[in-house]
Amino acid sequence: MNRSGKILGKSSPFKLVDEMLKGSVRALSRLITLIEDETPGSSEVLKRIYYHSGNAYVVGLTGAPGTGKSTLMDHVAIELKRQGFKIGIIAIDPSSPFTGGAFLGDRLRMTETLNEDDIYIRSMSTRGNLGGLSVATKNVIKILDAFGKDFILIETVGTGQAEVDVMKETETTIVVSVPGLGDEIQIMKAGVMEIGDIFVVNKADKNGADRLVEEIETIFRMGFRSEEWVPPIMKTVATKREGVTALVEKILNHREYLIGKGLLRTKRMNRIQQEILEMVNAKIINEIIIPIREPYIVSEKLLDDIVLRRKDPYSVTEEIVDNIIEAFQRSPKGVNQIGK
Amino acid sequence: MVKQKKKVRVLIGKLGLDGHDRGAKIISRALRDAGMEVVYTGLKKTPKDIARIAIEEDVNLIGISILSGAHETLLPELCQLLKENEADDIKVIAGGIIPKDDVPPLKQLGVEAVFGPGTKTEEIVQFIKTVIQ
Numbered sequence: 001m002n003r004s005g006k007i008l009g010k011s012s013p014f015k016l017v018d019e020m021l022k023g024s025v026r027a028l029s030r031l032i033t034l035i036e037d038e039t040p041g042s043s044e045v046l047k048r049i050y051y052h053s054g055n056a057y058v059v060g061l062t063g064a065p066g067t068g069k070s071t072l073m074d075h076v077a078i079e080l081k082r083q084g085f086k087i088g089i090i091a092i093d094p095s096s097p098f099t100g101g102a103f104l105g106d107r108l109r110m111t112e113t114l115n116e117d118d119i120y121i122r123s124m125s126t127r128g129n130l131g132g133l134s135v136a137t138k139n140v141i142k143i144l145d146a147f148g149k150d151f152i153l154i155e156t157v158g159t160g161q162a163e164v165d166v167m168k169e170t171e172t173t174i175v176v177s178v179p180g181l182g183d184e185i186q187i188m189k190a191g192v193m194e195i196g197d198i199f200v201v202n203k204a205d206k207n208g209a210d211r212l213v214e215e216i217e218t219i220f221r222m223g224f225r226s227e228e229w230v231p232p233i234m235k236t237v238a239t240k241r242e243g244v245t246a247l248v249e250k251i252l253n254h255r256e257y258l259i260g261k262g263l264l265r266t267k268r269m270n271r272i273q274q275e276i277l278e279m280v281n282a283k284i285i286n287e288i289i290i291p292i293r294e295p296y297i298v299s300e301k302l303l304d305d306i307v308l309r310r311k312d313p314y315s316v317t318e319e320i321v322d323n324i325i326e327a328f329q330r331s332p333k334g335v336n337q338i339g340k
Numbered sequence: 341m342v343k344q345k346k347k348v349r350v351l352i353g354k355l356g357l358d359g360h361d362r363g364a365k366i367i368s369r370a371l372r373d374a375g376m377e378v379v380y381t382g383l384k385k386t387p388k389d390i391a392r393i394a395i396e397e398d399v400n401l402i403g404i405s406i407l408s409g410a411h412e413t414l415l416p417e418l419c420q421l422l423k424e425n426e427a428d429d430i431k432v433i434a435g436g437i438i439p440k441d442d443v444p445p446l447k448q449l450g451v452e453a454v455f456g457p458g459t460k461t462e463e464i465v466q467f468i469k470t471v472i473q
Contacts, residue, residue: 025395025396026395026425026426026427029395029396029397029398030398032398033349033398036345036347037345037346037347038345039346095377096372096373096375099372099373099374099375100347100375101371101372101373101374101375101376101377101378102372102376102377102378103368103369103372103378103380104377104378104379104380104397105380107379107380107381107382107393107397108380108381108382114389114392114393115388115389115392120396121393121396122396122397123377123379123397125347125377127345127347
């Protein structure tokens, strides 16, 4: 038991941070688990890591299931590495709403990157989160950043129309589409089709690829002013590695554009503001609201009344909130005493 | 009230030249349904590939399906690589076609358990839950 492996596997969070900053992949992996599991002490770890992060550029890849995101990611990572960058990949797949289990199969497609030094891949499940990412994703980005990655590539779950969280965490968002999924009306819909900084038509060797490019082009040209970044539409055949170099060039162009216009900093400030708001909300709900709300939880009798239309849910909600506010005003300092 | 968010993470993979992955997929599905996160590597991986993936993914346990007869070479190699990378706290179990006589030497070299044909998936789930405590 005194071999260093055993020690590193079970060592303290701060020891792991030190080892990770020295370049230990094992420590990096252990830390990611710690953060993902929200193990006690993980917020202290994040505080420490934050000061070592801030250098990585984050790219998101999203699109419907089966559009070729993982395969494309594999080749994009190889191309970026060829240009001398260090890469971290986070690949997200859905968790089961019934058991919480998950089948993480993105790595299966990432065969080129498998044995490349300087490319680290981590599969994550959404752990019940909607929106295309997991709650821990933003913190795992910071760990990979602190580890020294230049580019962090995030592959979302296979998305439908509304999973747009990826744009909140990334600096360049790539939306992948393939021919045969629907007509131009689908492209006009709000949501995922709006968030791309770059659009990719993958499987471009299939029928209908040119038409899809034209349709996206027509619809997008309607909305952009000329001085803004106009999202390019790139054709790729990921399995044959076609179009990948051009795509990587566009990613780098977009990064230069954001830096040149001073937009990268604004983007990062907005993101951190959003992140702080979310953390404050979560803390208030978990540490203040839930304990106060406890005594007012709706009883089975009351639920029965509501279902049988003897009462309505809107009045009940108002009563609960009124009670909480009243209790809070009675005892603003002793929050834990409220409701007792 | 602290919510328990810890998840069991398992790697399921195929070692060597062996194209039969039905068993691996059935096990993956059973573990998923038992609430675990299963990282599936796909076919024809080397011991080096599996060790690397297991470390990056920080799994608790590696499950190897092997039907090619190369278990005596590939499984000890995997265990050795885990040791060299200070990751031998990650447990290794195997399934597939492995003769009974080969099991004791494999266990001596670091394989935690071997599950032959006909094993109930519940048995494997239970074993994993117990062994990674």
